[in-house]
Amino acid sequence: MSEMSGMGCSHGGRGSKRGNGSGDPDGDCGKYTRYTAEQVEVLEKVFAECPKPTFSDRQEMIHNYSILSNLEPKQIKIWFQNRRCREKQKKEANNLQSVNKKLTAANKLLKEENDRLQKQVSHLVYENEYIRQQLENISLDVTNTSCEPAVNSLQYSLRASNDPSGLLLVAKETMTEFFSKATGTLVDWVQLPGMKVLIDVFK
Amino acid sequence: MSEMSGMGCSHGGRGSKRGNGSGDPDGDCGKYTRYTAEQVEVLEKVFAECPKPTFSDRQEMIHNYSILSNLEPKQIKIWFQNRRCREKQKKEANNLQSVNKKLTAANKLLKEENDRLQKQVSHLVYENEYIRQQLENISLDVTNTSCEPAVNSLQYSLRASNDPSGLLLVAKETMTEFFSKATGTLVDWVQLPGMKVLIDVFK
DNA sequence: TGCTAATGAGCCGTAATAAA
DNA sequence: TTTATTACGGCTCATTAGCA
Numbered sequence: 001m002s003e004m005s006g007m008g009c010s011h012g013g014r015g016s017k018r019g020n021g022s023g024d025p026d027g028d029c030g031k032y033t034r035y036t037a038e039q040v041e042v043l044e045k046v047f048a049e050c051p052k053p054t055f056s057d058r059q060e061m062i063h064n065y066s067i068l069s070n071l072e073p074k075q076i077k078i079w080f081q082n083r084r085c086r087e088k089q090k091k092e093a094n095n096l097q098s099v100n101k102k103l104t105a106a107n108k109l110l111k112e113e114n115d116r117l118q119k120q121v122s123h124l125v126y127e128n129e130y131i132r133q134q135l136e137n138i139s140l141d142v143t144n145t146s147c148e149p150a151v152n153s154l155q156y157s158l159r160a161s162n163d164p165s166g167l168l169l170v171a172k173e174t175m176t177e178f179f180s181k182a183t184g185t186l187v188d189w190v191q192l193p194g195m196k197v198l199i200d201v202f203k
Numbered sequence: 204m205s206e207m208s209g210m211g212c213s214h215g216g217r218g219s220k221r222g223n224g225s226g227d228p229d230g231d232c233g234k235y236t237r238y239t240a241e242q243v244e245v246l247e248k249v250f251a252e253c254p255k256p257t258f259s260d261r262q263e264m265i266h267n268y269s270i271l272s273n274l275e276p277k278q279i280k281i282w283f284q285n286r287r288c289r290e291k292q293k294k295e296a297n298n299l300q301s302v303n304k305k306l307t308a309a310n311k312l313l314k315e316e317n318d319r320l321q322k323q324v325s326h327l328v329y330e331n332e333y334i335r336q337q338l339e340n341i342s343l344d345v346t347n348t349s350c351e352p353a354v355n356s357l358q359y360s361l362r363a364s365n366d367p368s369g370l371l372l373v374a375k376e377t378m379t380e381f382f383s384k385a386t387g388t389l390v391d392w393v394q395l396p397g398m399k400v401l402i403d404v405f406k
Numbered sequence: 407t408g409c410t411a412a413t414g415a416g417c418c419g420t421a422a423t424a425a426a
Numbered sequence: 427t428t429t430a431t432t433a434c435g436g437c438t439c440a441t442t443a444g445c446a
Contacts, residue, residue, distance in 0.1 A: 031234060031422090031423090031432080031434095032422070032423055032424080032431085032432050033424095034423085034424060034425085034430095034431070052416090074433090075432085075433085077415095077416095078432070078433060078434080079432080081416070081417075082432070082433085084416085084417085085417075086430095086431095088417090093296070093299070096296075096299045096300065097299065099303060100299065100303055100306060103303065103306035103307060103310055104306060107306060107309055107310055107313060110310065110313035110314065110317055111313060113317055114316055117317065117321060117323075117324060118320060120324050124324065124327035124328065125327065127331060128327060128331050128334065131334045131335060131338065132334060135334060135337060135338055138341060138342075139341065234421080234422070234433085234434090235421050235433070235435080236435095237420080237434090237435060238420095277422095281422060282421080284422095284427080284428080285422085286420095287427090287428085288428070289420080291428090
């Protein structure tokens with residue numbers, strides 16, 4: 001202990017103690033003095049390099065920076081303590097905030113992906129159902145033994161591939177047109193009963 | 204570590220100072236006294252009801268609770284000030300934290316849902332493929348027994364459904380084959396010269 | 407050697423004060 | 427009044443000295 005020398009709490013350059021004997025309202029016995037901007041600047045600078053100075057570090061800095069000379073070692077110590085505390089709080093808050101941001105972004109992506117998958121599922125389910133239906137129809141046709149219904153199965157299975165919507169329709173129209181022309185103008189065969197069936201198929 | 208040695212850094216500071224040499228026990232400056240648990244309890248209770256007591260409110264509570272009688276009105280005032288500040292900070296932190304929790308939970312759910320959908324898609328795609336395969340198999344089976352042309356066209360349509368771009372091509376092939384077989388086996392019409400032309404068209 | 411009291415650091419919470 | 431800062435009581439942890 002000992003040296004404390006000057007004794008008083010902060011005093012030194014600042015408000016220093018005043019006569020004190022007087023009936024000071026609230027104590028003010030020199031406690032609580034705000035450090036000057038210059039002092040804080042120096043302290044911050046040191047803090048950036050070394051947030052946790054040892055006792056000797058602190059001693060040294062008081063020695064090196066005359067602007068801190070009016071501060072007690074204890075004050076320096078406390079200042080660093082408080083500073084670390086503030087840093088920690090700030091860091092925690094920032095951390096949470098940044099985590100929140102990331103989570104929000106991730107959530108958005110996940111939602112979009114979910115949407116996409118949901119649609120894909122819907123589509124697949126539909127497609128699936130459709131193909132199943134074709135399967136059923138075809139097997140029904142086939143069991144009918146006759147060949148004529150087999151032509152129907154062609155129709156169905158062609159419709160089954162109607163997924164890329166439009167394309168087949170075009171094909172169909174093309175065929176219909178072809179037959180129309182074929183039976184009308186292109187060729188003048190004898191009228192065939194079987195041809196009629198074929199044309200109907202493509203209607 | 205023990206460098207502490209001499210330096211009176213810490214404590215020494217406290218009791219000492221104050222100019223008056225008198226051995227003041229401690230009270231002196233009257234600064235910084237921790238309130239007792241009982242006092243805090245009472246203060247908290249009031250705070251819960253009224254976080255912002257007026258001057259007269261404060262006066263009153265000092266009067267009503269003897270345990271607070273040794274506190275100055277100013278101290279009560281300050282206590283509420285600090286208390287409000289702490290409350291606010293706490294609330295903000297809690298808010299962030301709770302948002303975080305909710306986001307994390309939502310994230311988890313979304314991930315699970317995503318997984319589920321992903322699996323469902325895989326399953327459906329597989330199932331889809333499987334059914335398609337069956338369609339193809341059936342058509343092959345049927346080919347071996349009868350009605351070849353129609354069944355073949357079924358195969359083509361399957362091909363078409365897998366690759367819509369070749370639809371027209373398939374249609375052409377289908378017709379070609381159909382006519383080819385038709386002129387040969389399917390129907391026993393009289394041989395028609397015009398038919399040959401028709402077939403050429405699809406080549 | 408092992409246990410316990412003493413010492414001192416750092417952190418937490420908060421009283422008290424100054425500034426905005 | 428609210429916000430930011432200074433300062434301190436108190437507790438935990440680690441190191442150490444002293445005693446069994």
